[in-house]
Every structure is written in C-alpha cells, then in structure tokens.
Amino acid sequence: MTNIAVLGAGAWGTTFGQVLADAGNQVKMWAIEPEVVDAINRDHRNPKRTPTIDRLPDAVTATLDRAQAVSGASIVVVAIAAQHAREALQDFKPLLEPSTLVVSLMKGIERASDKRMDQVVTEALGLPEERFAAVSGPNLSKEVAARQPSATVVASTSPQTALRVAQACQAPYFKPFVSSDVIGLEMCGSLKNVTALAVGMSRGAGYGENTAAMIQARGLAEMTALGEAAGAQAKTFAGLAGVGDLVATCASSLSRNYTFGFNLGRGMSIDEATQASQGVAEGVPTTDAVVGLGRSLGVPTPLASAMSHVLDRGLDCAGMIDELFGGEISAE
Numbered sequence: 001m002t003n004i005a006v007l008g009a010g011a012w013g014t015t016f017g018q019v020l021a022d023a024g025n026q027v028k029m030w031a032i033e034p035e036v037v038d039a040i041n042r043d044h045r046n047p048k049r050t051p052t053i054d055r056l057p058d059a060v061t062a063t064l065d066r067a068q069a070v071s072g073a074s075i076v077v078v079a080i081a082a083q084h085a086r087e088a089l090q091d092f093k094p095l096l097e098p099s100t101l102v103v104s105l106m107k108g109i110e111r112a113s114d115k116r117m118d119q120v121v122t123e124a125l126g127l128p129e130e131r132f133a134a135v136s137g138p139n140l141s142k143e144v145a146a147r148q149p150s151a152t153v154v155a156s157t158s159p160q161t162a163l164r165v166a167q168a169c170q171a172p173y174f175k176p177f178v179s180s181d182v183i184g185l186e187m188c189g190s191l192k193n194v195t196a197l198a199v200g201m202s203r204g205a206g207y208g209e210n211t212a213a214m215i216q217a218r219g220l221a222e223m224t225a226l227g228e229a230a231g232a233q234a235k236t237f238a239g240l241a242g243v244g245d246l247v248a249t250c251a252s253s254l255s256r257n258y259t260f261g262f263n264l265g266r267g268m269s270i271d272e273a274t275q276a277s278q279g280v281a282e283g284v285p286t287t288d289a290v291v292g293l294g295r296s297l298g299v300p301t302p303l304a305s306a307m308s309h310v311l312d313r314g315l316d317c318a319g320m321i322d323e324l325f326g327g328e329i330s331a332e
C-alpha cells in the first residue's frame with residue numbers, strides 16, 4: 001500500500017482517487033473547497049463533481065491542509081485546472097519530500113507562457129524531471145467512475161518512475177501503459193481538446209460525419225506536426241493518448257470541450273457556454289497557447305487559429321470551417 005496525495009478534487013481528481021484506492025492505495029485528496037472536503041470525509045461523496053459515484057472507497061479521505069495532504073505521500077498527483085496549476089503548486093514546493101514522485105493528470109497549455117504542464121509542474125515545484133510523470137489517455141471521468149474498462153498512458157523520462165506510477169494506478173478496470181515520450185503525451189492531451197471544441201461546434205451547427213472526420217483528421221495532423229517540432233515521437237500521436245483520446249473526446253457529450261463547442265455551434269455565446277459547462281473546458285484557454293506555440297516553433301496551426309478566431313472574435317462555425325479550408329490547394 002502506498003500513500004498518495006491527489007491535489008484537486010474535481011471530476012477527474014476524484015475519479016482518479018477512486019482508481020488509486022481500487023488499486024490498493026491510501027488516498028488523501030486536497031481541495032480548496034471546504035464543502036467538497038466535508039462531503040468526501042462525511043458522506044464519502046463529491047456530489048458536485050462526481051455525482052454518479054454513490055460512495056467513494058473508505059481509503060479516500062480529504063483535507064484543506066496542504067502539509068497534511070502531502071505528508072508521508074510517496075506520490076503526489078496533480079489534477080487542478082491547468083491555468084491555475086502554477087499558482088496552486090507554488091505553496092507545495094517546500095512541503096514535498098526529496099523522493100516524492102509528482103504526476104500530472106492535466107491536459108492543457110499555460111496561456112501566459114505557452115508552456116506544457118510538465119514544464120509548469122517541474123518549474124513550480126523545482127522538481128527534477130526524473131521524478132515527474134504525466135498520465136493521459138481516453139479517460140472520460142464518468143465512464144472511469146463507473147469502473148468501465150479503460151486504458152491510459154503513463155509517461156516519464158525515467159522508466160522507473162513511469163513503471164512505479166503505472167503500478168500504483170493499475171486497477172482491474174484501469175490499464176496503464178508506459179512511455180518515455182512526456183512531450184508527446186502532453187501535446188496529445190492538450191491539443192485534442194482544441195479539436196474537440198471544433199468538432200463539437202460542427203455537430204452543434206448540424207453538420208454530420210464527413211465534417212467531424214475532416215476536423216478530427218486535420219486536428220491530428222496539426223497536433224502531430226506541432227508535437228514533432230517540440231521534440232515528441234510521432235508514434236505517440238497514433239496511440240491511446242493521441243488518436244485514442246481524440247476519438248473518445250470528439251465523440252462524446254461527456255466531454256466538456258466537445259459540449260462547449262457544441263453549445264457554441266448551436267448559437268450560445270462564449271459566456272453562455274462557459275456558464276453551461278460542467279467543469280473546466282481546457283481547450284478554451286489552451287487554443288491561444290497552441291497558436292503561440294505554433295508561431296514560436298514555426299508550425300502552421302490552421303485549426304487552432306480558426307478556433308482562436310471563434311473564441312476571441314466570435315467567428316461562427318461556417319467561418320471557422322472556411323478558415324480551416326484555407327484559400328489554396330495544398331498537399332495533405
């Protein structure tokens with residue numbers, strides 16, 4: 001049994017806490033919401049974020065106290081909305097023990113810096129990269145919460161760290177694979193959300209399979225090109241964390257990003273779609289960061305650019321697709 005802290009008791013943090021408990025670990029959740037901490041400790045529930053979990057395992061408890069959360073934890077898992085990760089983690093820096101491994105579940109790019117979450121987490125905590133792992137894959141939280149079979153990828157530049165984290169989160173219904181491609185994993189998880197916004201938008205506007213497939217395929221090409229320019233391996237984009245997560249996210253109303261786009265497509269404003277969202281739609285702030293990253297890496301990002309014009313200038317779905325088509329015929 002391993003003591004594991006999970007920072008952030010949102011939909012995925014809480015569900016992953018259940019996975020970790022089902023894998024035999026003792027789990028301490030840390031959250032900033034007193035009502036969430038109370039509900040987990042008193043009722044073994046998180047009704048706002050994981051309403052379909054009737055009872056969390058007894059091994060899952062919660063605290064508002066940072067030091068208490070990470071004390072004695074050999075693994076610290078971070079599941080905080082990506083744009084808030086840096087500020088939230090800074091207070092944990094003096095509290096981590098020298099051998100603690102840190103795992104990011106987050107799928108986003110920091111808008112202020114265009115940095116991936118592996119960069120944000122290691123910088124904020126002053127963590128050597130061999131003590132960092134990222135977990136990403138087709139893991140819609142409601143399905144994992146129902147203990148439906150799913151798989152994920154644990155990536156670390158240290159094979160030992162990847163294996164240790166994979167062993168810690170292996171449950172009968174949750175199968176981790178390992179990888180050394182941290183950059184690829186981060187790019188897959190973050191960029192599929194931008195594609196899911198666009199696919200959702202096309203569905204909301206009433207377009208069918210051809211349009212959705214076109215956006216998904218172009219999104220995959222864009223994320224692969226950007227990832228390779230950033231140092232990722234192309235094969236990661238063809239795996240669970242790439243195509244796998246793209247397919248799951250772009251096909252499901254359980255995805256906040258897909259649903260956000262769908263609501264825009266059927267005519268909601270950004271404010272209305274934000275109000276309607278059940279939790280963070282990471283693709284929204286990440287879209288501009290992807291455009292920035294593309295600019296600095298010299299990689300065209302037509303899909304992210306078109307989506308940024310939707311989000312920043314109110315472009316509608318037809319205009320977004322016009323931009324995506326571009327003016328000239330080019331090689332695929």
Ligand SMILES: NC(=O)C1=CN([C@@H]2O[C@H](COP(=O)(O)OP(=O)(O)OC[C@H]3O[C@@H](n4cnc5c(N)ncnc54)[C@H](O)[C@@H]3O)[C@@H](O)[C@H]2O)C=CC1
Binds near residue numbers: 014108139279282
């Ligand atoms: N829900 C899902 O199906 C999956 C989500 N993810 C990723 O996991 C991350 C978290 O997602 P969810 O838990 O689903 O989102 P959520 O919206 O349900 O929860 C976000 C969490 O961030 C916390 N937070 C926000 N600002 C904070 C701050 N300043 N300090 C401390 N905590 C703060 C909130 O309290 C909340 O616990 C995201 O990056 C998401 O892309 C990854 C795989 C699956």
Ligand SMILES: O=C(CO)COP(=O)(O)O
Binds near residue numbers: 254256
């Ligand atoms: O990443 C996810 C599934 O793998 C969850 O997607 P959303 O953040 O869009 O809900």
